[in-house]
Amino acid sequence: MAPLPPPPTIGVFDSGFGGLTVLRALLPLKTYANYIYLGDTARLPYGSKSRDTIARYAVSSAKFLHEQGAELLVVACNTATALALEDIRQALPIPVIGVVEPGAHAALNQANHTARDKSSVILSEAQNLSISSEQHPTPTTPQVLVLATQATVQSHAYTRALHALNLEAHEKACPLLVPLVEEGWIDHPVTDEVLRIYLTEALHETPNATTLLLGCTHYPLLEPAIRRTLGTLNHQLHIIDSAQATARAVASHFDNTTHSPDLTAPGCLFYATDSIEKFERLGSAFLGRPVTGVRHVDLGG
Amino acid sequence: MAPLPPPPTIGVFDSGFGGLTVLRALLPLKTYANYIYLGDTARLPYGSKSRDTIARYAVSSAKFLHEQGAELLVVACNTATALALEDIRQALPIPVIGVVEPGAHAALNQANHTARDKSSVILSEAQNLSISSEQHPTPTTPQVLVLATQATVQSHAYTRALHALNLEAHEKACPLLVPLVEEGWIDHPVTDEVLRIYLTEALHETPNATTLLLGCTHYPLLEPAIRRTLGTLNHQLHIIDSAQATARAVASHFDNTTHSPDLTAPGCLFYATDSIEKFERLGSAFLGRPVTGVRHVDLGG
Numbered sequence: 001m002a003p004l005p006p007p008p009t010i011g012v013f014d015s016g017f018g019g020l021t022v023l024r025a026l027l028p029l030k031t032y033a034n035y036i037y038l039g040d041t042a043r044l045p046y047g048s049k050s051r052d053t054i055a056r057y058a059v060s061s062a063k064f065l066h067e068q069g070a071e072l073l074v075v076a077c078n079t080a081t082a083l084a085l086e087d088i089r090q091a092l093p094i095p096v097i098g099v100v101e102p103g104a105h106a107a108l109n110q111a112n113h114t115a116r117d118k119s120s121v122i123l124s125e126a127q128n129l130s131i132s133s134e135q136h137p138t139p140t141t142p143q144v145l146v147l148a149t150q151a152t153v154q155s156h157a158y159t160r161a162l163h164a165l166n167l168e169a170h171e172k173a174c175p176l177l178v179p180l181v182e183e184g185w186i187d188h189p190v191t192d193e194v195l196r197i198y199l200t201e202a203l204h205e206t207p208n209a210t211t212l213l214l215g216c217t218h219y220p221l222l223e224p225a226i227r228r229t230l231g232t233l234n235h236q237l238h239i240i241d242s243a244q245a246t247a248r249a250v251a252s253h254f255d256n257t258t259h260s261p262d263l264t265a266p267g268c269l270f271y272a273t274d275s276i277e278k279f280e281r282l283g284s285a286f287l288g289r290p291v292t293g294v295r296h297v298d299l300g301g
Numbered sequence: 302m303a304p305l306p307p308p309p310t311i312g313v314f315d316s317g318f319g320g321l322t323v324l325r326a327l328l329p330l331k332t333y334a335n336y337i338y339l340g341d342t343a344r345l346p347y348g349s350k351s352r353d354t355i356a357r358y359a360v361s362s363a364k365f366l367h368e369q370g371a372e373l374l375v376v377a378c379n380t381a382t383a384l385a386l387e388d389i390r391q392a393l394p395i396p397v398i399g400v401v402e403p404g405a406h407a408a409l410n411q412a413n414h415t416a417r418d419k420s421s422v423i424l425s426e427a428q429n430l431s432i433s434s435e436q437h438p439t440p441t442t443p444q445v446l447v448l449a450t451q452a453t454v455q456s457h458a459y460t461r462a463l464h465a466l467n468l469e470a471h472e473k474a475c476p477l478l479v480p481l482v483e484e485g486w487i488d489h490p491v492t493d494e495v496l497r498i499y500l501t502e503a504l505h506e507t508p509n510a511t512t513l514l515l516g517c518t519h520y521p522l523l524e525p526a527i528r529r530t531l532g533t534l535n536h537q538l539h540i541i542d543s544a545q546a547t548a549r550a551v552a553s554h555f556d557n558t559t560h561s562p563d564l565t566a567p568g569c570l571f572y573a574t575d576s577i578e579k580f581e582r583l584g585s586a587f588l589g590r591p592v593t594g595v596r597h598v599d600l601g602g
Contacts, residue, residue, distance in 0.1 A: 042354045043344060048483075050576035053343045179480040182349075190498070193491055275351035300601050 007267075008254065009034045011070025013061045015044040017279070018178075018217030019076030020286035022099065023268070025247035026074075030254060034267040036068050039283070040299065042273035045178060046079040047149030047216070054151065058084040059091045060299050064271070066092050074250055075099065078216050078242065079149055082157035095253065099217065102249040103242030104161035107211050110238045111142035111167055114210050143168045143206050145237065147198070148215030150175055158215055170209065172202040174216075181218045182282070187225065195222070195229040203235055212237040220244075221286070270294040308568075309555065310335045312371025314362045316345040318580070319479075319518030320377030321587035323400065324569070326548035327375075331555060335568040337369050340584070341600065342575035346479060347380040348450030348517070355452065359385040360392045361600050365572075367393050375551055376400065379516050379543065380450055383458035396554065403550040404514055404543030405462035411512050411539045412443035412468055444507050446538065447472045448499070449516030450479065459516055471510065473503040475517075482519045483583070488526065496523070496530040504536055513538040521545075522587070571595040 010033050012023050023037055040046075040061045046054045058080040062073055073096045075081045075088060081098030089096045144167050146158040153173040162169040177198075180191045203209065212230075214220060220241050230237055272279035276294045283291035311334050313324050324338055341347075341362045347355045359381040363374055374397045376382045376389060382399030390397045445468050447459040454474040463470040478499075481492045504510065513531075515521060521542050531538055573580040577595045584592035 042350060049343060050579070053575050175484050176477075176480055176486075179477055183476050185477075190491060190494055193494070197491070274354050278351070 004032075007032045007034050008071050009036060009069045010072050010074060010250065011036050011038070011062075011065030011068070012074045012076045013038040013040070013058075013065055013080075014077040014217060015040050015046040015057070015080065017041075017182075017282050017286045019074075020283055020291070021217045021220045021241075021243040022074060022076035022246050024286065024288050025241075025244045026250055027268075029247050029251040033254075034269070036065055036070055036269045036271070038065055038271045038273075038297070039279055040273050041275070041279060042299070044274075045149070046077065046083075047151045047178065048175070049151060051083045051151075051155070054079060055084040055087045057299075059087050062088045062092055062096070064297065064299060066094060068269075068271075070094065072097065072250070072253065074246065076217055076243070076246065079151045079155075082148075082152040082155040097246065097249055097253065099242045099246045100157050100161050100215075102245035103213055103215065103240060104158065104165055104167070105249075106240045106242070106245035107144045107162060107213050108165045108167060110211050110240055111144070114238065115142065140208065141166065141168045142211065143170065143209040144211045144213055144240075145169075145202050145206050145209040146171045146213045146215045147174050147177070147202070147219060149173065149178065152215055158213065168206075170202065170206040171215070172198060172205075174198045177222060178216065178218045181221050184285075186221055191222065191225055192229055195225055196232065199226075199229055199233060199235075203233065209237060211240055213240045214242060217243055271297045273297055273299050305333075308333045308335050309372050310337060310370045311373050311375060311551065312337050312339070312363075312366030312369065313375045313377050314339040314341065314359075314366055314381075315378040315518060316341050316347040316358070316381065318342075318483075318583050318587045320375075321584055321592070322518045322521045322542075322544040323375060323377035323547050325587065325589050326542075326545045327551055328569075330548050330552040334555075335570070337366055337371055337570045338572065339366055339598070340571070340573045340580055342573045342580060343600070344574065346450070347378065347384075348452045348479065349476070350452060352384045352452075352456070355380060356385040356388045358600075360388050363389045363393055363397070365598065365600060367395060369570075369572075371395065373398065373551070373554065375547065377518055377544070377547065379518060380452045380456075383449075383453045383456040398547065398550055398554065400518065400543040400547045401458050401462050401516075403546035404516065404541060405459065405466055405468070406550075407541045407543075407546035408445045408463060408512050408514050409466045409468060411541055412445070415511050415539065416443065441509065442467065442469045443512065444469045444471065444510040445512045445514055445541075446470075446503050446507050446510040447514045447516045448475050448478070448503070448520060450474065451476055453516055459514065469507075471503065471507040472516070473499060473506075475499045478523060479517065479519045482522050485586075487522055492523065492526055493530055493533075496526055497533065500527075500530055500534060500536075504534065510538060512541055514541045515543060518544055572598045574598055574600050 075098040081100045085098045150173045153171040159169040279294045376399040382401045386399045451474045454472040460470040486492045580595045
């Protein structure tokens with residue numbers, strides 16, 4: 001039997017801890033790999049800054065991971081993907097996968113699934129009422145509600161990606177959600193109230209939305225709170241998590257290669273541009289397992 | 302009559318917009334001056350970062366203002382004062398005034414004032430009850446409650462400054478207040494609820510506090526909400542605003558000089574390391590008047 005090729009090295013980067021939700025989704029999907037994660041914590045958050053500043057930070061972070069041996073880069077940060085994906089692709093000679101396109105495609109799959117369900121209901125109702133198929137109501141374009149940071153919303157990256165898939169998009173900036181997650185108020189009445197305000201405002205604009213896309217890697221930690229809040233608003237939405245969708249896109253990138261699954265746990269190396277101690281402490285909540293051995297790196301600034 | 306000397310150039314710096322509350326308090330006190338303000342918005346917030354990172358950012362910001370002609374530097378940022386005042390003083394050949402010491406001294410003045418009021422009440426009660434002055438209850442050390450960012454609290458700079466003045470201190474980190482101010486939720490039930498939670502926790506630790514020190518330059522915008530919340534908690538505290546105290550310290554620095562008051566408005570030049578447009582928009586709320594003509598400066602990072 002031919003020896004296995006060496007496992008690929010996958011670089012994953014975010015402005016902070018949120019991208020660990022992408023790594024968390026990736027680990028069980030692509031076990032035969034080495035991972036290098038960079039949290040650019042000295043310069044976070046990207047979400048409230050300008051395009052030029054975000055692009056400068058993101059490109060230097062991406063170059064660092066390439067220098068460390070990454071053969072594929074995952075931009076596990078919605079803001080950096082939305083504002084700097086092209087800058088990063090031009091700066092690196094390796095494949096770069098962002099979180100926006102996988103999220104948009106997952107929304108499309110969900111919308112098609114919902115439409116099939118609806119059309120079978122309509123067909124069965126039509127058969128019952130003896131209405132010919134030509135008279136079926138024309139299905140409206142599915143609406144996707146995107147929750148994201150200020151900078152991601154202002155870039156309209158999700159709107160462009162969803163429009164390209166013939167989906168309607170409404171983007172809602174939710175600046176308080178990241179600070180609430182970082183305060184640890186995941187399951188807290190204040191967070192529920194903030195979500196109620198944001199979701200009520202957003203659903204007022206898009207009452208026919210069927211899909212909710214979590215356009216920030218911090219938000220998966222709020223998924224139970226979001227479901228609870230939608231329940232109190234009597235509004236059901238299919239929730240799409242860009243982190244999960246991105247992990248699937250990365251795993252499928254390797255589908256045609258010869259890498260075999262490995263029974264050992266994948267290797268993870270962590271870098272942070274600010275405090276190692278804080279990264280280890282907060283990071284564990286996002287990764288869902290202990291984050292240890294974090295190394296400090298100074299990228300300037 | 303001898304011609305007036307040229308007005309002094311005062312540099313004021315903060316990680317973002319909050320320091321504009323110090324400039325706002327300074328403008329009417331020291332009109333015969335030119336001001337240069339730097340908001341290091343590309344690297345904000347400092348409050349959640351490590352000492353080394355904050356010191357590096359603060360020193361480069363301070364050096365920039367000195368290069369622009371500042372003859373006195375105001376570190377209008379609690380986090381930078383708490384963690385990097387000595388680094389800045391060592392890096393610059395000009396006087397440097399931070400916000401912590403003026404805030405602590407204002408708390409002492411308030412405590413002495415309260416103690417005088419109390420002792421006159423005790424004295425009059427003693428006279429009514431014919432108790433001799435030797436039997437008066439010993440006054441306890443005044444307790445000061447300090448609200449601040451995570452980094453300021455962890456530095457314990459306020460505790461050291463207050464202890465040096467024989468005041469007891471209890472510091473409470475309030476990580477959500479800056480994001481709430483920046484979301485514009487100054488007068489909002491969610492902010493009142495967050496304040497209720499933070500203040501209840503803090504007052505549980507220091508039930509005898511008489512003074513509340515606002516240890517972050519964003520917090521003066523929440524003063525009405527803080528007063529309202531203390532009212533609902535049936536707890537009266539004297540509120541000390543470090544911004545006001547710092548402005549008085551800067552103005553008194555020039556008291557012995559020959560500068561005369563000027564009838565013209567002082568000149569203000571603004572620099573920001575991130576988006577000019579955002580600085581002009583958000584800055585106006587903190588300065589209480591339009592912020593225009595902001596220039597961009599790249600300090601690296």
